[in-house]
Amino acid sequence: MLNRRDFITAAVGVAAAGGLAACAKEDDSTGSTYGTGKGITLGFSQVGSESGWRTANSLSVKQAAKWQGVSLKFSDAQQKQENQISAIRSYIAQKVDVIAFSPVVVTGWDAVLKEAKAAKIPVVLTDRSVETSDPSLYVTLVGSDFTAEGERAAVLLEKVLEKAGHKGAVKIAQLEGTTGAAPAIERAKGFAKVMKAKHPDWKIVASQTGDFTRAGGKQVMAAFLQAHPDIDVLFAHNDDMAIGAIQAIEAAGKKPGKDILIVSIDGVRDGFVAMSKGKINAIAECNPLLGPQLMDVVKKVHAGESVGRWIKTKEADFTQEQAKAALPKRKY
Ligand code: AHR
Secondary structure (H helix, E strand, O other), X not given: OOOHHHHHHHHHHHHHOOOHHHHOOOEOOOOOEOOOOOOOEEEEEEOOOOXXXXXXHHHHHHHHHHHHOOEEEEEEOOOOHHHHHHHHHXXXXXXXXXXXXXXXXXXXXXXXXXXXXXXXXXXXXXOOOOOOOOHHHOOEEEEOOHHHHHHHHHHHHHHHHHHHOOOOOEEEEXXXXXXXXXXXXXXXXXXXXXXXXXXXXXXXXXXXXXXXXXXXXHHHHHHHHHHOOOOOEEEEOOHHHHHHHHHHHHHOOOOEOOOEEEEEEEOOHHHHHHHHXXXXXXXXXXXXXXXXXXXHHHHHHHXXXXXXXXXXXXXXXXXXXXXXXXXXXXXX
């Protein structure tokens, strides 16, 4: 039996042998049946290509569409809301069957979502949520619980501080994701909730956006270190910003993971590499492999079947030891 990762390679070989139909009954590792999305056209607007997480997410969506036979129209909005709105309008004009998108920010979608509704094209949110005056403007969200990720990051930090033998007050710098984006808002909220409930001696002394990019993380961390040379902890809203920050910390002559303890979110391969070198202390995973689940939902929505309002992703937490063990098999 093929798994989804082997699919592209295997499909090319089978097609060359003139026997693509031979795979028709194979299932991938998620149980999605090959070719069952045939006849459906999906317009997908991706946020951008800002991070390793996003690269893995885009690949997952493209491979799952191919596996299930969904005809995919894919566009990259380069982290700009206006590009996403134009892409959605173009999908409406092309009369696609379903629209899916991962909204760069939470607000400002009502007008274009009303246009999709008027054209009777169902909209599925993936990865990130929106704030809307009318919940009927989208069918469902396939994605993570970002507030829980922020809470999990704070709980991981408790363990990291204990392991490091840190006593007393904790000065924390926070690298936020894109301003106005659901993961930036909700991860900050979840982390702050645990701080407020359990840790009066933790203080966020600096907090600024690094836009989920390595370059942003490096630049903002360098500024944090100038203003607050005594930072104990960095909480980064994603691995890419943590990796950028590590460069800034090393350039300032400090040891990431020792002089400054680091907790981040995502669990991409490069994050695991940094953890296995002791430079990141713990990661709360955010799973980017949403493609198969998204295609299953798209098929159901297209068939008029009901789906839940929020299809949550399963995720784990990783310490340095767990990352070292998991690294050889980490695919993204
Ligand atoms: O929306 C998911 C977030 O967006 C990921 O944590 C981050 O890496 C990405 O850019």
